[in-house]
Amino acid sequence: QVQLQESGPGLVKPSQTLSLTCTVPGGSISSVPYYWTWIRQHPGKGLEWIGHIYYSGSAYYNPSLKSRVTISLDTSKNQFSLNLGSVTAADTAMYYCARSPAEYLQHWGQGTLVTVSS
Amino acid sequence: DIQMTQSPSTLSASVGDRVTITCRASQSISTWLAWYQQKPGKAPNLLIYKASSLESGVPSRFAGSGSGTEFTLTISSLQPDDFATYYCQQYNNSPYNFGQGTKLEIK
Numbered sequence: 001q002v003q004l005q006e007s008g009p010g011l012v013k014p015s016q017t018l019s020l021t022c023t024v025p026g027g028s029i030s031s032v033p034y035y036w037t038w039i040r041q042h043p044g045k046g047l048e049w050i051g052h053i054y055y056s057g058s059a060y061y062n063p064s065l066k067s068r069v070t071i072s073l074d075t076s077k078n079q080f081s082l083n084l085g086s087v088t089a090a091d092t093a094m095y096y097c098a099r100s101p102a103e104y105l106q107h108w109g110q111g112t113l114v115t116v117s118s
Numbered sequence: 119d120i121q122m123t124q125s126p127s128t129l130s131a132s133v134g135d136r137v138t139i140t141c142r143a144s145q146s147i148s149t150w151l152a153w154y155q156q157k158p159g160k161a162p163n164l165l166i167y168k169a170s171s172l173e174s175g176v177p178s179r180f181a182g183s184g185s186g187t188e189f190t191l192t193i194s195s196l197q198p199d200d201f202a203t204y205y206c207q208q209y210n211n212s213p214y215n216f217g218q219g220t221k222l223e224i225k
Contacts, residue, residue: 047154047162047205047216062213063119096161103209104152106173108161 002026004097004109012091012116018084021074022097022109029078030055035100036080038071040093041111048093052103053080087116120144120208124217130225135196139220141189141206150210153182153191156219157202165204166191196222 008020022036029036037052051061053071061069070083084091092115100106121144131137141151149169154162164173166182169189179194193200201224206217 046219047207049207049214049216060212064213102167103150103212103214104164104167104207105154105162106164106167108163111161 002099002107004099004107006095006097006109006112008112010113010115012087012114013118014088014116015086018087018091018114020082020095020112021079023079028075029073029080030075035103037098037105038082039096039098042093050082089116092116119213120147120211120215122206122208122215122217124206124220126220127218128221128223130223131196132225133196133198137193137196137222139191139204141217143187143208146186147208147210149185150208151189152207152209154205154207155202156205162205
């Protein structure tokens with residue numbers, strides 16, 4: 001079973017940037033044709049696709065967040081990252097990373113809760 | 119954006135029952151649909167992809183069908199471990215939206 005692991009601050013102040021990292025076990029993140037995806041889930045709510053980056057580096061974002069979000073690969077650390085700027089309380093959620101050979105979501109991390117509060 | 123609508127939102131059933139959850143897309147998505155199961159406090163788990171392909175390790179009592187705009191997830195004989203929330207997701211066009219979820223409860 002593939003074990004992805006999210007990490008990052010659990011508390012972010014309003015207007016700041018939320019930065020999370022997903023560590024990927026095993027082989028190189030940029031040499032195998034996978035999609036690396038971020039998803040979030042507001043407390044007690046459904047799932048929201050944030051965006052993904054393909055192993056080649058091409059990234060696609062949800063238009064509802066596009067102006068504030070960046071997903072990137074760090075090949076030296078075999079990680080991929082999420083940056084979400086200008087956060088508000090509405091960005092409080094469980095954030096998941098996932099990996100898949102196509103645009104569905106085959107393997108998920110356990111998730112990390114991020115709270116936006118002063 | 120493609121909107122995904124699941125029905126019902128909540129479903130009460132008993133162990134051994136056959137249950138069906140429906141997912142409708144606001145426009146055709148061919149067979150680019152996945153189904154996930156989520157238990158409280160856990161990440162979702164992939165059950166079905168490409169509308170009817172069973173993910174490795176998923177019990178055969180789970181089955182998906184459909185194409186175009188209407189899809190179903192059927193559990194042939196409910197087991198105690200199946201009581202959870204189920205989500206569909208389209209991956210035909212970005213953003214790859216999810217349905218709102220169907221909570222399967224014990225009757």
